[in-house]
Amino acid sequence: MASLASKPKDFEEEIQKAREYYMYGDYSKGITFYKLAIDKLRRYCQTLFDGAEKKRGTECLAELERELQLTIEHERMINEVHENLLGKFIGGGGGGGRPVSSDVYNELNDGESFYNAVIDERPTRDLGFNNNRNPPYGATPFQTPAARFQEARRDVRSTNNNIKSRKATLNLPDNKQKQHDNKRVNNQQNSGEKKYQPTNAEKDLVEGLERDIVQKDPNVRWSDVAGCIAAKKLLQEAVVLPLYMPDFFRGIRRPWKGILLFGPPGTGKTMLAKAVATECKTTFFNVAAANLTSKYHGEGEKLVRLLFELAKFYAPSTVFIDEIDSLCSSRGQTNEHEASRRAKSELLIQMDGVSGALGNDDPSKMVMVLGATNHPWDLDDAMRRRLEKRIYIPLPDLETRKQLLEINLKEVPLDTDVNLNLIAEKLEGYSGSDITSVCRDAAMMQMRRITENLSMIEIQNIAQNLKEQLQLPTKMEDFTNAISKISSSVSKEMLEKYDKWMKDFGSV
Ligand SMILES: Nc1ncnc2c1ncn2[C@@H]1O[C@H](COP(=O)(O)OP(=O)(O)OP(=O)(O)O)[C@@H](O)[C@H]1O
Ligand SMILES: [Mg+2]
Structure with a gap:
């Protein structure tokens, strides 16, 4: 290694640049420099004869390849959010929520840019880019790749979460901002209650979701459900109390964000969920797994994303997914359809993004996921983990x-x-x-x-x-x-x- 460090290696500069661009959110430049660095390092490795040094070089190559893949993935996610944002703030026009107005697009990319806004909100981290302390090539300045990827995803999620608050930071041109605000206010005044404004591209899906899924009052009271005392208590603790005592339910006492009701068929699981909707005054999204799986490519994923956007918009909300095992059975089974696998993954991501994840959010903005199943053993491990409370609804005593x-x-x-x-x-x-x-x-x-x-x-x-x-x-x-x-x-x-x-x- 010492011998390596003593030779001039131009790829080190490329690595440093790649990582710096990554850090500043310019993923496409980051990708270019990663590719350059990989190319140069590969050629350099071919010139090595010392076994240990060659091994070290190969390891570094593998690490750089991994970082490159993560950067590509991160860029893809950011682009998705970016498109979402543009779709939302421009209010439709183009298909698929794509920007129609290039000046707004420029506005977003210039000055107080979207990326800068994201970076500004990050906690400052010492990633070792200081020249004096820059680690030798290959030694990642990030945490482990997995941790870094998680970090990247968190950034995207927090970006998603902050879509509404980002409105100010986005620096939309004054007249556009006003139009946008007026539209929302008018809408609220007309109907007396706030209404989610979908983009043209989302309109059909959002209308479908609101029609089939948002349930105002299923008219089932706690007293209509016999027994299930522990479950009723827990549901009240999870949904009602945080709204009455928001200051208490913070940090480590944050409300549960996922609850699973499981047990034999016909024991009152669905009834309990409906009682939550009637009694708790949260917006209730009654989702049958079938509503979220679509044979059309990408549609299921989009539905899941929109569902959670709606849930956040109308928060506090309860998203009830009945027969959750049919949507979230163990991933990777051979008969699993690609579309449902993607919808499932999106659901897992969205569940991490809902409030309560950090414990500092306002409980009145909470989105709780309530699942019910009579095949709990079929549930995906990752989904099981997210449903923090798992309550058995047994046969009646x-x-x-x-x-x-x-x-x-x-x-x-x-x-x-x-x-x-x-x-x-x-x-x-x-x-x-x-x-x-x-x-x-x-x-x-x-x-x-x-x-x-x-x-x-x-x-x-x-x-x-x-x-x-x-x-x-x-x-x-x-x-x-x-x-x-x-x-x-x-x-x-x-x-x-x-x-x-x-x-x-x-x-x-
Ligand atoms: N604890 C209960 N209190 C009152 N009625 C109940 C109770 N459990 C079951 N029932 C009756 O059984 C019917 C079915 O209940 P429910 O749909 O809640 O069962 P479930 O547990 O969701 O079943 P599945 O697992 O098959 O979906 C209800 O409409 C109601 O008539
Ligand atoms: Mg049921």
Whole structure:
């Protein structure tokens, strides 16, 4: 190494330049210098005979190749954000959110440029570019490549997060800024509530998302959901309390940003999520995994990105992804479609970008992701990690089964012989939805008895007279009958599987 250091090596200069350009956010120049440096270093290595020195040179080459790839990736991401920004602030016109006005484009690139704005916001880091302390070629001035890549991604994410606040820094021409502001204000005044302004290119997707996904009031109250006490408490702690006590829920006490509800089918997971929407007054995005996977190239990714942009815009928000396993099953499976893999990766990135990630954000701006699944073991490891709280919603216990019977039968007249305690005992092993089915079936028995021997025409003719008879109370034997016809839909093996997963990965 000492011998290497003593020879004049012009590639060292190229490496230094490549890294400096990278540092200042000029990725395309960085890429050019990386390529030059790699080319020169490769030729230099060919002239070496000393084994150790040659090995050292090859290692350096590999490191430079890695840095080059990371820079290319970083440039791609920044370009994406850049395009997004331009699309947003120019307000459409061109297809795909591309800039239509070159003066705005120049405005963004000159003076207080977008890149400078990004760099300005970075904490100052000593990356060893000082000439005196510049490490020998190949010794990276960055952290490990992985750490540096993470850093790069964080920059992009924080850029994404700050899109709105960047408005001032972007230095749009005065008249354009005013038009933009007026548009937003007018919109708010007209509708009485703020409305996300999509670019032309995004319009259809955003309208689709708002129509299918934003749910204002699903009308399910906490009291409609029997049992699930721990889950209700945690959801309240995660969603409601941070809004009431924003100062407390900061730093290490930041609100949970991802919660998973898992358990056998029909135990109330979806109902719990709807109760969050009704009771918590956060904007509720009810996403079925299928809504986010599109066969069109890149569409799924775009939808995920827009979904989170909307969620941030309408914050505080809850993004509920039902059957999350179908979107986030383990990556890399052979049958996995490229489009859904990309949508999945985008979802992981977006989840890292939502507030709470740094712990310093205002809880009123929080975006919480709530997932539900009955196949938790199929979840991707990375997604599992992001869903910090994983709550088991088990089959209902005796007390919950009683509550379920009361909830389901509150409008059904019952005979005096009906013993709900006894029925609840008999329903051991039944899920909430099985119990609902039993109640419906039992409540129909009276009607079946009356209409058993009548033809449809006869029923039609005497329907009015039947009304009173149909109001006769449901009997205990109706329940016994219904229970004998409907069996539990969850097997013992299944329950053992849930218990095991809860032991391995649960986090309440
Ligand atoms: N805890 C509960 N309280 C009240 N009703 C319940 C409860 N659990 C289940 N039910 C009944 O079962 C039906 C299905 O519940 P829900 O859709 O919430 O189940 P899920 O856990 O999301 O099931 P899946 O895993 O199959 O999606 C509800 O409409 C309701 O009638
Ligand atoms: Mg469900």
